[in-house]
Amino acid sequence: MSSVFPRDTRISLPKADRAEGCYIYDDTGKAYFDGSGGAAVSCLGHGDPDIISAIQDQAQNLAFAHTGFFTSEPAEKLASLLADHTPDDLNRVYLVSGGSEAIEAALKLARQYHVENGEPKRHHLISRRQSYHGNTLGALGAGGNEMRRAQFHPLLINVQHIAPCYEYVLKYEGETSYEYGQRAAQELENEILRLGPETVMAFIAEPVAGATLGAVPAVDGYFQKIREICNSYGVLLILDEVMCGMGRTGRLFACEADEVTPDIVCIAKGLGAGYQPIGAMICSEKIYDVIKSGSGLFQHGHTYIGHPVAAAASYAVVKKIIDQNMVSRCNYLGEILSDALLERFGQHPNVGDIRGRGLFRGLEIVSDRTAKTPFDPRQQIAWKIKQAAFNAGLICYPMSGTRDGRLGDHILLAPPFIMQEDQIFEINDKLDKALQDVLPV
Numbered sequence: 001m002s003s004v005f006p007r008d009t010r011i012s013l014p015k016a017d018r019a020e021g022c023y024i025y026d027d028t029g030k031a032y033f034d035g036s037g038g039a040a041v042s043c044l045g046h047g048d049p050d051i052i053s054a055i056q057d058q059a060q061n062l063a064f065a066h067t068g069f070f071t072s073e074p075a076e077k078l079a080s081l082l083a084d085h086t087p088d089d090l091n092r093v094y095l096v097s098g099g100s101e102a103i104e105a106a107l108k109l110a111r112q113y114h115v116e117n118g119e120p121k122r123h124h125l126i127s128r129r130q131s132y133h134g135n136t137l138g139a140l141g142a143g144g145n146e147m148r149r150a151q152f153h154p155l156l157i158n159v160q161h162i163a164p165c166y167e168y169v170l171k172y173e174g175e176t177s178y179e180y181g182q183r184a185a186q187e188l189e190n191e192i193l194r195l196g197p198e199t200v201m202a203f204i205a206e207p208v209a210g211a212t213l214g215a216v217p218a219v220d221g222y223f224q225k226i227r228e229i230c231n232s233y234g235v236l237l238i239l240d241e242v243m244c245g246m247g248r249t250g251r252l253f254a255c256e257a258d259e260v261t262p263d264i265v266c267i268a269k270g271l272g273a274g275y276q277p278i279g280a281m282i283c284s285e286k287i288y289d290v291i292k293s294g295s296g297l298f299q300h301g302h303t304y305i306g307h308p309v310a311a312a313a314s315y316a317v318v319k320k321i322i323d324q325n326m327v328s329r330c331n332y333l334g335e336i337l338s339d340a341l342l343e344r345f346g347q348h349p350n351v352g353d354i355r356g357r358g359l360f361r362g363l364e365i366v367s368d369r370t371a372k373t374p375f376d377p378r379q380q381i382a383w384k385i386k387q388a389a390f391n392a393g394l395i396c397y398p399m400s401g402t403r404d405g406r407l408g409d410h411i412l413l414a415p416p417f418i419m420q421e422d423q424i425f426e427i428n429d430k431l432d433k434a435l436q437d438v439l440p441v
Helices: 047-059 073-085 098-114 136-144 144-153 177-195 224-235 256-257 285-293 307-323 326-345 381-391 421-438
Strands: 017-021 023-026 031-034 090-096 124-128 157-162 200-205 236-240 264-267 279-284 353-356 360-365 397-400 409-413
Touching: 017 307, 047 256, 047 307, 073 090, 073 307, 073 409, 090 285, 098 136, 098 264, 098 279, 098 285, 124 177, 136 144, 144 397, 157 177, 157 236, 157 409, 177 200, 177 224, 200 224, 224 236, 224 256, 279 285, 307 326, 326 353, 326 360, 326 421, 381 397, 381 409, 381 421, 409 421
Parallel strands: 124 157, 124 200, 200 236, 236 264
Antiparallel strands: 017 023, 023 031, 090 279, 264 279, 353 360, 360 409, 397 409
């Protein structure tokens, strides 16, 4: 009998025993290709000796020092490295222990910024439906997936949600991609005006919508208009790159592909590559200066922020991503993966859309490809594909509720940047077998 409280009490999981490169091995010796990097976490694979050495050295030298009393060399080095590579003036790095913590920090900083900037009426947060920003109460409130929010709704902060930029389903017939993006972005201005511009604090969005929408990038021009709208009304733009950042989509920061700079960006997952739990909230110098010249105190904090061992591991990860040109490699392999997926599944009767950037790709599963009709959720298609792929030796990240939190299924792929080209065909073969097992044509 296990004393572990698992994610799902209804199933029994195999025990992970060891990992190397792109594979995790269970205690029977079976190998699983880590085709989703867990949840887009293990960007550099498993067992990297340089990162392991950095962790060991730092743990031996200094394992912990509370940031209420000390800073540390690993935290300083990591913050400087990130600041050197962020877009424009995103120079102030607040290190936390994961994505949800980064989002919580961003929301609280946005509110405190407006209060100390003389605009205390600004408290409304606008987000997008079908977004995912984390599982703590503030982050869950910001997110727009109703399936995840429903039972906790009485506890959540009041957030307004507009439509996502989801071209496959929401673009009108006869509308160009650009026209659709401008229409979708206009929803933000409409909502700001409805709420009262003087009351809106921030807009939060994922540059490439991840877990709950399935690797959906915005169309060209969408985020440029979002940025213009935020500027016009003094609304802060928070971009959530927890899943899509740190090279995953072929740019170190995903927003670079959209040619916009947010006021605050949140990163995690690939920031530590799974070797240590870490995340970061990075804000502009403008925001930092308001706090510094005002109260001087950001009223927020957790015990393990700026953890020296986590920061040392992350510094080794980010250095490797930058020094070994892993972002370009991710972009290159991503194009090969995209082409391979399109060739194998582009005409599959149950694959409605194949999308994404870099090594962050999604396949939307439908019952009718022409009509884009989702499966009945009672069929549990996403869960069945996950199990069939896992049985075939492939870890992928399927999710249900793609369309509205209830209807729709997708498969998310986020393999390690270190994989070889021939392993793309391994992904395809194992995914093909899973689809055949679940959706026999």
